[in-house]
Amino acid sequence: MRKLIVAVVLEGYAFLLAWMQSLGGVRTDEAKYLLNIPYPHPPLARWFFSRTADMPGQEWLWRFVLASLLVQAVWLVWRMANRQSLEQRFTAAILWLTAAAFILQAGSIMMAPLTALQGLVLLWLLFERERRGGAWSAWSACGIGVFWFVSLFTAYQAVLYTPVAFAIFRRSRFSLAGQVFFLLAPIAVAGLYALSEPLVLASFLLAGTKDAGTGFVQKLMQLFQGWSLGGSILLGLTGVAGMLLDRRWTLFLATGLIAAFLLVSFQPYYAILFLPLFLAGTILLFKKIWHHPAPLIFPHLVLTAICIMLFPPVLLRSPARDTMRAIVATGKEGTVLIAGSYGHEWQYESPFPVRRFVPSLLSDAEAVVCLEKCEGMDEKTWTKLPGMPVETWVRKAVGGRG
Amino acid sequence: MPRSSRLPALFFTLVLLAVAFPLALRAWRLQLLFLDAGVRSAARSTLEAVTAERGWLLSDVRLEKADASSLLFLYRDHRRTAVQDRCFVVRLRSTRLIPCES
Structure with a gap:
């Protein structure tokens, strides 16, 4: 009963986030997915969105669904901090729900928040396996492989979580060759999709070169913006500290890949890709050395407010x-x-x-x-x-x- | 590979192949765009000219086949209401569209 009440309260929060996003109307990138326009990402998510194209409330439906998925994902965060104190679990949950990138992106009809959610699922699987010990059964590994494939066919940026996916497959009963197959074959098929849609390749080229004239200092500033928004600054610090202290090189590598991606092609909405990794590192930090982290919540909320003021969302409606x-x-x-x-x-x-x-x-x-x-x-x-x-x-x- | 692992691995491979096969067929029909710079350049300028003349967006055009002399594509006017794809063939460096049915 208590969990149901919490879930209902969380849905209220999801509704609020979806409403905030609706103030800006449908943006051009969101329209691409709602209308199933075939670039730049693979078709899986946008195909689902477009099935409801003739529904009067299509925009609202998907804003609410996507916000709900991200908000209710806090139950995964709760599980990731399993066997830690109630204070540590509660703090981790609040940090997830109130990070700047979360508030700015939850309820938007974009692929980045979906990819971040899929990244969180991968991290939860990794933490769950470590908690239980042993190895994934063949069928479980197969199911994870299908989920990995689904992630890549939702958006290409899922490939940035490859180190996390590899760490999961390494804990399966398959041989190394089998593990590599499970990891790389879906990436290859996603690459084949790009070859079958020339517009996708053209959009990659455009995205990769649009920042070509941007100076290195400005690129670093953009990376700082993404980093700050991703974890409201504080989570970025605690997350990386946790990864380093616990020697989690796979998480560190995935974080590095996202940072490199932002240096090549920056968009503010990519900041949310950092969030699951920062949170995972922070949970590790709590486990390792920080047993009473509740005092982190207030400065986190203040920094979230500052980040949102420094990098405000664009609420200007298209005419x-x-x-x-x-x-x-x-x-x-x-x-x-x-x-x-x-x-x-x-x-x-x-x-x-x-x-x-x-x-x-x-x-x-x-x-x-x-x-x-x-x-x-x-x-x-x-x-x-x-x-x-x-x-x-x-x-x-x-x-x-x- | 132990027997217990073979069936899941086979299932996973079949799922990938089921998706990869039609994609590979499409990529095969478009291979000249990747292999021949001349065809690629001519295809780009042809599509740009066709879309400019008709006020179409390039994102509403989906290339289906490319050979040394022509392109076959689908045009979909993306809207919330159901719209039929229209199929056309265009010779490279021309803007005259020939409906696929003819």
Whole structure:
């Protein structure tokens, strides 16, 4: 009964986090996954999201589901600190639930939080095996292999947890060759997916080179930002200290891989990839030398607040939703042309075909959105909608056609 | 390998193969894009020209097959409502689309 009450309270927290994310509307990256647009990641998660595309509350459904998964994952954190004191377990749970990256990402429809969750599951499996001793049975190892494969087919960045996965397979009954097969074969199949989708490879190249002009000092600052957000600074320190004190080189290596990844291609949302590793290291630190860690909670919360103020979330809504609603309200049904660079959230919010503005397509369009200057908008044929967040034109009634 | 380990290993391998096989077929049909820089460059400029002319997004185009003279692709106008894929063939360095059915 007590656990049920805790689970319900946690769901309330998940609802709050999902609501916070909804304030910014659907972002372009989220629209990619909701519409199952085939880049840059493999199709597994986005295929599921897109099955609900025609549901009115699709965005809210998945925000709440993803926030709930991350919040309820605290039960795994609780298990990871098994055989430690109630104070240590409670502290670990609070640190997970209130880390800056957690608050900023839980409820977003992105792959990074999902990958972080999968990373936490891998760490839980590792800790569980160590706690019980012995080795994984063949079928258990097979199940873990399938989970590892699922992780890689959710998002490529799961490969950053390869050292953790290897440490798990090393504790199976398979030979070394079998362990390596379980580890590398899924990575190879995920690589094969990239070869079968040229757009994925093109997006890798773009992501890998977009920061090419960024100076080394700025890259270090970005890494510091990711590190800080990942563990609200404090968890980053305690996590690495725990890894080093307990000589957990696999965890340290995985942390290093994430850091290297952030140096090559930084996005603030990747910070959450650090969190499971920092938390695992912190739990090890508690076990090793820090038996009364509750005083850590208050400074952690303060630093979380500071991190969020220093690196605030972008809550600026795209004008896509309001603009498309206004176009629909005019009763116009037909192609919408958009002048200027636009994100996938415009496709998400539009019930009509969306095209880039090309003058030759004007004769077939019913609405034009000008994110940059539009050419050829004849006021005899087109009406500008008043009070719009961006310049928006709709075709006049039939008598108004030129 | 002990007998008790063979069945799980076989099951795991079959799962991977079930996913890998169709991917390998797709990659095979697109191999010229990786092996031939000329085809790759021509394919890129052709798709850019086709999408620019029609106002399409490149992410709505899914390449299915590439040979030395033409590309076969699916166009999907990604929206929340159900939309059919449309299949086209285009000759390299041209922007004239031929529906696959013809």
